[in-house]
Amino acid sequence: xxxxxxxxxxxxxxxxxxxxxxxxxxxxxxxxxxxxxxxxxxxxxxxxxxxxxxxxxxxxxxxxxxxxxxxxxxxxxxxxxxxxxxxxxxxxxxxxxxxxxxxxxxxxxxxxx
Amino acid sequence: xxxxxxxxxxxxxxxxxxxxxxxxxxxxxxxxxxxxxxxxxxxxxxxxxxxxxxxxxxxxxxxxxxxxxxxxxxxxxxxxxxxxxxxxxxxxxxxxxxxxxxxxxxxxxxxxxxxxxxxxxxxxxxxxxxxxxxxxxxxxxxxxxxxxxxxxxxxxxxxxxxxxxxxxxxxxxxxxxxxxxxxxxxxxxxxxxxxxxxxxxxxxxxxxxxxxxxxxxxxxxxxxxxxxxxxxxxxxxxxxxxxxxxxxxxxxxxxxxxxxxxxxxxxxxxxxxxxxxxxxxxxxxxxxxxxxxxxxxxxxxxxxxxxxxxxxxxxxxxxxxxxxxxxxxxxxxxxxxxxxxxxxxxxxxxxxxxxxxxxxxxxxxxxxxxxxxxxxxxxxxxxxxxxxxxxxxxxxxxxxxxxxxxxxxxxxxxxxxxxxxxxxxxxxxxxxxxxxxxxxxxxxx
Numbered sequence: 001x002x003x004x005x006x007x008x009x010x011x012x013x014x015x016x017x018x019x020x021x022x023x024x025x026x027x028x029x030x031x032x033x034x035x036x037x038x039x040x041x042x043x044x045x046x047x048x049x050x051x052x053x054x055x056x057x058x059x060x061x062x063x064x065x066x067x068x069x070x071x072x073x074x075x076x077x078x079x080x081x082x083x084x085x086x087x088x089x090x091x092x093x094x095x096x097x098x099x100x101x102x103x104x105x106x107x108x109x110x111x112x113x
Numbered sequence: 114x115x116x117x118x119x120x121x122x123x124x125x126x127x128x129x130x131x132x133x134x135x136x137x138x139x140x141x142x143x144x145x146x147x148x149x150x151x152x153x154x155x156x157x158x159x160x161x162x163x164x165x166x167x168x169x170x171x172x173x174x175x176x177x178x179x180x181x182x183x184x185x186x187x188x189x190x191x192x193x194x195x196x197x198x199x200x201x202x203x204x205x206x207x208x209x210x211x212x213x214x215x216x217x218x219x220x221x222x223x224x225x226x227x228x229x230x231x232x233x234x235x236x237x238x239x240x241x242x243x244x245x246x247x248x249x250x251x252x253x254x255x256x257x258x259x260x261x262x263x264x265x266x267x268x269x270x271x272x273x274x275x276x277x278x279x280x281x282x283x284x285x286x287x288x289x290x291x292x293x294x295x296x297x298x299x300x301x302x303x304x305x306x307x308x309x310x311x312x313x314x315x316x317x318x319x320x321x322x323x324x325x326x327x328x329x330x331x332x333x334x335x336x337x338x339x340x341x342x343x344x345x346x347x348x349x350x351x352x353x354x355x356x357x358x359x360x361x362x363x364x365x366x367x368x369x370x371x372x373x374x375x376x377x378x379x380x381x382x383x384x385x386x387x388x389x390x391x392x393x394x395x396x397x398x399x400x401x402x403x404x405x406x407x408x409x410x411x412x413x414x415x416x417x418x419x420x421x422x423x424x425x426x427x428x429x430x431x432x433x434x435x436x437x438x439x440x441x442x443x444x445x446x447x448x449x450x451x452x453x454x455x456x457x458x459x460x461x462x463x464x465x466x467x468x469x470x471x472x473x474x475x476x477x478x479x480x481x482x483x484x485x486x487x488x489x490x491x492x493x494x495x496x497x498x499x500x501x502x503x504x505x506x507x508x509x510x511x512x513x514x515x516x517x518x519x520x521x522x523x524x525x526x527x528x529x530x531x532x533x534x535x536x537x538x539x540x541x542x543x544x545x546x547x548x549x550x551x552x553x554x555x556x557x558x
Contacts, residue, residue, distance in 0.1 A: 011319075011536045013557040032553050042537075045545040057556050 001096040001112060002070050006061045007033060008081040008089040013059050016080030023072045025063065027112075033060040039087035058089065064096055064112050125360075126209045130227045132360040133235050139351025140238040144171050144245065146348055149341025150404075151249040152548075154332035154397060154449040158538025158556060159253045160548035166248045166257070170264050174241035177269035182240060183233055186273035187219045192284035195277055202233055221282040225358035235355060239299055242352075243272045246303030249449035251310045253317050254529050257543045259522045266518050267306055275302055275507050289496070290503035291470070291484050293368075294356040296412030296462030297503055302511045304456025308445070309515035314528055316446030318535055327441045330448070335396055342400040346376055349407045353414045357480065364415060364478040371414045371422035372407065378426030379406020379433070386434040398434050401450040405433035408455055409462035413469055415480035421469035421489075428465075429458050463504050467497025 008016055013030065020028065034055040041054035065073050074091055082088050101111040148167035152160045183202045190196030197218040198204015206217035208229040215223035222232050244264045251260065278285040279298050292298055322328055332338055354368040383402020387395045409429035410422055417425065436453035440446075447453070468487045475481035485496040522528055529535075534542030538556070541547065 010556040014319075032555050034553070042541060043545060044541065044547070057554075059555075059557060 001099060001108060002065055002067065003094045003096045004061075004063045004065060004070065004073050004077075004091060005094070006063075006077045006081070006089060006091045007035060007058050008061065008077070009083075009087060010057055010059050012081045012083075012088075013061075016061065016077055019076035019080035020063075020073065023076045025065070025069065025073050025076060027063065029062045031060050031062075033058045037087070037090075056087075064099060066109055066112055126226055126228075129225075129359045130209075130231050132365070133225075133227050133231045133355065133358055136351035136355025137231075137235045137238050139348050140235075140242065140355065141171075141348075143238075143242060143345050143348035143352070144168075146341045146344030147242075147245045147249070149337045149344065150400065151252060151341075151449050153334040153336070153338030153341060154249075155252050156330065156538070157333040157549055157554050158540055158547075160333070160540060161544050161546055162257065162539035163248070163252050164548070165544060166252075166260055167245060169261065170244045170248060171241045173261065173264045174244050174268045175237060177265050178237050178240045178273075179233075180269065182269050182273040183236060184273075185270070186236070186276040187221050187232075187281045189218050189220055189282070190277070192287065193278065194274055194283075195281055202229075208232065221280065221286075222358075227358060232358070235358065239295060239352075240268050240272055240276075243295075243299045243303045244268050246300065246451055246455045247307045247310060250307035250447050250451040251314055252448045253539065254314055254535055255310070256527055256530055257539075259526050259528050262522060262526070263306075263310070263515075263518060267303075267515075271306065271511055271514055272298075272302060275510060278506070279503060285499075285503045285506060288502060289483065289485070289499040290463075291416065291466050291481055291496070291500070292412045292463055292503065293415040293466075293480065294353045294411045296408060296459045297507050299459075300408045300411060300455040301459030301463065301504065302507055304452055304459055305508055305511040306515040307447070307451050308456060309512055310519050310528075311445055311447060311452070313516070313519040313523055316444060317448065318532065320446045321444050332397060338397065338400055342403050345404060346407060349376070349411075352407075353411060356415070361479055364480050367474075367478055368414045368480075370419060371417060372410055374419055374422045375406040375410035375414075375426030375429065376403050377406075378423045379403055379409070379430030382427040382430030383434055384430075386431045390434060390438070397450070398437065401433050401437065401454050402430040404454045405429040405458040408458040409465060411459075412462045413466045415478060416466060416470040416475045416484050418469075418471060418474060421471075425462070425465045425469060429461060432457060432461060460504050460508075463500050464497065467494075467500035470496055 035058050036054045041052055044051050044053050063073055099111045100107050148164055152163040155163055184199035185195045188195035188198045188204055204218035206229045209226045211226045244267050276298050277283045279292050349372055350369055353372045354365045357364045380403045384394045384399050387398035406426040406429045409425050433453045436457040437450055440452055468489050470484050470487040471490050472486050475484040488494055488497050530542055
């Protein structure tokens with residue numbers, strides 16, 4: 001079992017979701033995130049004062065999958081999120097120790113799917 | 114001057130002036146309503162931009178209407194434009210003298226017994242309303258400076274010219290077209306200019322999908338939109354009854370109530386229509402419905418009975434819902450429903466005069482003894498034909514001139530912001546600031 005975490009551009013969320021659905025991956029958590037990386041920031045002006053904003057608005061997706069789904073999931077996220085420009089985002093894959101479905105008490109591979 | 118010091122005539126002038134200015138301030142308050150409806154029905158990342166446009170557009174209206182607009186619209190000239198006292202509204206004028214005693218160059222307003230600047234400021238807030246209509250329709254994608262330039266042109270030239278035709282002694286007035294408070298002059302004119310702008314701009318990114326379906330782009334604050342609609346309704350009690358330009362008790366009371374009853378019926382009919390067509394009553398449609406009823410009753414409010422006002426409102430509320438679906442079918446992206454409210458119902462309201470007007474009401478109220486009975490009153494079509502001519506003339510003129518102006522702006526300064534800016538939001542792109550700093554907002558479209 002793996003936990004896949006991806007940071008993507010906000011407007012690409014719909015494309016990523018569509019790619020995931022097309023590959024049979026329907027379960028995910030999505031949240032807003034702020035972050036900085038190679039993309040650098042932008043300037044805001046407020047009442048004559050210029051400020052450099054370097055934390056950009058991003059979207060974070062978390063998907064827990066069984067091992068055979070790792071590659072399709074990663075591929076789908078790339079297919080949906082990639083524009084080729086700096087700022088497209090990153091994907092992290094981590095080992096996942098345990099998973100329990102609250103309603104039934106099922107664990108691990110059964111609970112994830 | 115009598116022995117007592119004040120004549121009855123002077124008392125009447127004072128009361129009339131108070132009423133005209135009170136109505137003016139109510140219409141001015143509609144700026145707040147437009148700002149709230151438009152920003153509420155758009156996304157949070159464009160809020161600063163929409164509020165800035167709405168704030169600044171009244172300033173533009175004030176200056177351009179003062180410099181040239183008022184002169185073009187109301188001064189004596191030919192059938193198509195005013196020609197005397199054009200600049201800075203500085204022509205000869207001896208208001209509040211009326212009728213034969215009036216000797217100024219703005220004789221199309223010579224019937225109103227209030228001081229000159231009271232007439233001016235009342236007409237000014239109307240001009241501001243016309244320009245504001247465009248702002249919502251082109252929201253979330255137009256370059257700020259191009260919008261400003263267009264606003265100057267509509268306030269200084271486009272609106273005053275058609276205003277002259279219908280209210281300033283021009284050819285449509287001679288033809289017998291009646292538009293009491295401006296369903297055509299203000300609302301459908303603003304609507305045609307907005308339609309031209311939308312066609313030149315194209316839809317917002319993500320609104321229409323490749324497969325032909327429409328994706329809803331949700332408004333970000335329905336509280337703001339609702340408060341805005343109620344403020345507009347409140348302001349309309351100055352907009353319609355104010356056009357009497359005198360404290361004529363019978364007319365004020367009648368018009369206030371036709372205005373209210375049309376809005377009420379439109380709210381109910383838009384609720385039912387959206388409930389049936391969309392399965393649930395959609396608040397944004399009910400808000401559009403209320404405004405549609407108000408726009409539709411704006412032309413006929415002084416010539417129709419309460420029953421007719423109710424019917425007009427009911428039709429307007431139904432029309433507006435189907436109209437929203439219709440523009441989306443054509444892939445004409447109007448974020449706030451400005452076309453459905455102002456254009457479609459501005460046209461309908463103007464034609465409604467030709468359907469429901471009653472000469473006896475215009476005569477009794479002193480609001481227009483020359484209006485002919487409408488088609489549904491005694492079967493005669495003369496008034497309807499005059500209304501149709503006015504609607505058509507304004508459509509052709511405003512739409513084509515606006516198209517030319519938008520096209521020139523597109524070629525020179527550019528109309529639309531870049532794709533990156535549109536996605537990030539115009540608040541950062543055009544103004545470098547956010548409306549809700551410190552909030553984390555889900556920004557995926």
